[in-house]
Amino acid sequence: MINLGSSQLKYPNDSIINIQPNQKILEYCSFEDSFIYKKNMLNALNTYFKCELHTSELVITGNIGLVLRMIISSFLPPNSLLLVENPTYYNVVTLIKSIKHELNYEYLNIQKDGIDIDQLETKLLNNKNKQIYLLITPYYHNPTGYTYCDHKLDKINELSKIYPNLTIISDEIYIYHHDVKPLYIKYNNKNIISLLGFSKILFGGIRHSCIISHKDNIISNEVENSNGIISSHDHYFINEYITNFNINDELVYRKKIFDITRTICIQKIKNHLNEYLTIINEEKGYWIWCKLKNHNINTTKLVDYLQQKNIFILNGDLFFFEKQKDKYIRFSSYNDLNIFEYAIKIIKKTLDKMN
Numbered sequence: 001m002i003n004l005g006s007s008q009l010k011y012p013n014d015s016i017i018n019i020q021p022n023q024k025i026l027e028y029c030s031f032e033d034s035f036i037y038k039k040n041m042l043n044a045l046n047t048y049f050k051c052e053l054h055t056s057e058l059v060i061t062g063n064i065g066l067v068l069r070m071i072i073s074s075f076l077p078p079n080s081l082l083l084v085e086n087p088t089y090y091n092v093v094t095l096i097k098s099i100k101h102e103l104n105y106e107y108l109n110i111q112k113d114g115i116d117i118d119q120l121e122t123k124l125l126n127n128k129n130k131q132i133y134l135l136i137t138p139y140y141h142n143p144t145g146y147t148y149c150d151h152k153l154d155k156i157n158e159l160s161k162i163y164p165n166l167t168i169i170s171d172e173i174y175i176y177h178h179d180v181k182p183l184y185i186k187y188n189n190k191n192i193i194s195l196l197g198f199s200k201i202l203f204g205g206i207r208h209s210c211i212i213s214h215k216d217n218i219i220s221n222e223v224e225n226s227n228g229i230i231s232s233h234d235h236y237f238i239n240e241y242i243t244n245f246n247i248n249d250e251l252v253y254r255k256k257i258f259d260i261t262r263t264i265c266i267q268k269i270k271n272h273l274n275e276y277l278t279i280i281n282e283e284k285g286y287w288i289w290c291k292l293k294n295h296n297i298n299t300t301k302l303v304d305y306l307q308q309k310n311i312f313i314l315n316g317d318l319f320f321f322e323k324q325k326d327k328y329i330r331f332s333s334y335n336d337l338n339i340f341e342y343a344i345k346i347i348k349k350t351l352d353k354m355n
């Protein structure tokens with residue numbers, strides 16, 4: 001099976017495999033052990049982001065997907081309003097539709113440099129009596145790959161001060177691919193909570209994320225108190241990783257390897273699929289987003305045909321803007337470049353047949 005739909009990062013430093021399990025962290029449920037882990041993570045974050053976070057500002061939890069699920073399903077107060085980007089990370093809408101259809105949510109259009117601020121201001125003016133949550137993905141927004149400009153981030157920060165009923169939930173899963181500080185730290189703003197995770201820098205599927213926010217933030221307190229979403233295995237692994245290696249060198253090194261792999265994958269897509277696809281975020285990004293040159297191609301069928309050949313392009317790897325004909329498809333960079341090329345050639349053959 002070739003999975004082009006989730007990140008295929010190289011497993012970190014081989015020597016980590018030889019580390020003897022630390023029983024204390026595997027038995028993570030005790031207060032004392034979780035405290036040690038939290039202290040190690042705090043050191044790592046403070047070193048990497050050159051900041052001085054306090055333990056009370058950090059909640060370590062399961063992966064971001066899970067945190068978003070908890071926030072949407074359980075922790076938004078009744079009658080609150082959730083503002084999301086249009087388009088937004090597909091999981092968010094799937095979650096709302098499947099588990100919280102009564103949730104009051106509205107879209108804000110996303111532009112190349114971030115959400116439409118005028119639209120945000122109008123929504124804020126019209127909903128002064130509601131608790132408003134704005135969910136944004138400021139770096140390499142999924143699914144467009146756009147990164148917010150500083151001006152819009154500054155504006156969002158300002159607005160959350162003017163409107164105390166506004167809380168920003170900032171999904172910063174791609175932050176380790178950027179040389180920036182999390183928004184909560186950058187603005188020292190108690191109305192912002194930043195969600196950070198390692199699944200786009202260590203390896204996909206890792207069940208880990210950090211929420212950093214003001215100690216009184218209700219959402220992060222709710223997540224911390226809820227327990228039960230921690231994978232002790234992944235957390236053990238991360239604890240070993242951050243305590244045995246130099247976090248700065250490691251993350252910079254992994255980003256470099258990732259960028260090289262991505263560039264080669266892009267070249268292979270261009271070599272074989274140029275006739276069918278235009279890469280829309282060639283220079284920057286995590287995913288490789290491509291626009292189909294022929295919008296009449298049935299992408300659902302394409303995914304089905306590829307699946308029959310054991311090539312998987314998953315949910316969220318196709319997207320459309322409402323009221324636009326254009327169709328897009330997303331690839332992850334793939335560590336084994338020969339396998340990647342093999343898959344790309346099969347996609348070409350399949351498109352040839354469908355044409």
Ligand SMILES: Cc1ncc(COP(=O)(O)O)c(C=O)c1O
Nearest residue numbers: 063064065089137142173197199
């Ligand atoms: C914007 C965004 N948030 C969250 C996630 C998932 O993060 P995690 O692997 O921590 O669940 C993804 C994965 O594609 C994503 O693109």
